[in-house]
Amino acid sequence: xxxxxxxxxxxxxxxxxxxxxxxxxxxxxxxxxxxxxxxxxxxxxxxxxxxxxxxxxxxxxxxxxxxxxxxxxxxxxxxxxxxxxxxxxxxxxxxxxxxx
Numbered sequence: 102x103x104x105x106x107x108x109x110x111x112x113x114x115x116x117x118x119x120x121x122x123x124x125x126x127x128x129x130x131x132x133x134x135x136x137x138x139x140x141x142x143x144x145x146x147x148x149x150x151x152x153x154x155x156x157x158x159x160x161x162x163x164x165x166x167x168x169x170x171x172x173x174x175x176x177x178x179x180x181x182x183x184x185x186x187x188x189x190x191x192x193x194x195x196x197x198x199x200x201x
Contacts, residue, residue, distance in 0.1 A: 134192075134193075135167070135193070138188075138189070138192045138193070139154050139165065142156070142185065142188055143156055143158075144156045144163075144165065150166075152166055152167045152168060153165070153166050153167075154166075154167070156181070156185075158181075160178050160180075160181060161176055161177040161178030161181055162176055162177055162178075163175070163176035163178070163181055163182060163185060164176060165185070173201065174186070175201075
């Protein structure tokens with residue numbers, strides 16, 4: 102954990118947050134649920150970017166990039182992309198905004 106230079110930090114103490122914002126907690130829960138859903142669809146987290154998920158099989162590849170509440174899905178197999186959208190729609194409320 103990186104602390105601001107203005108914050109005093111004693112490495113021998115454990116700190117407790119006095120207040121946690123509800124939106125931060127719900128966002129973290131949503132990210133965990135999203136990660137679990139994608140890994141159940143056989144996607145793997147990229148080693149280079151924690152917002153990039155990959156699925157490579159014989160039929161093709163899919164890349165899913167996640168940024169805040171938006172995602173971009175690209176790949177070379179239209180059927181796999183359609184199946185991914187269907188699977189995500191069964192777990193989350195999503196809206197397809199069309200092609201890039």
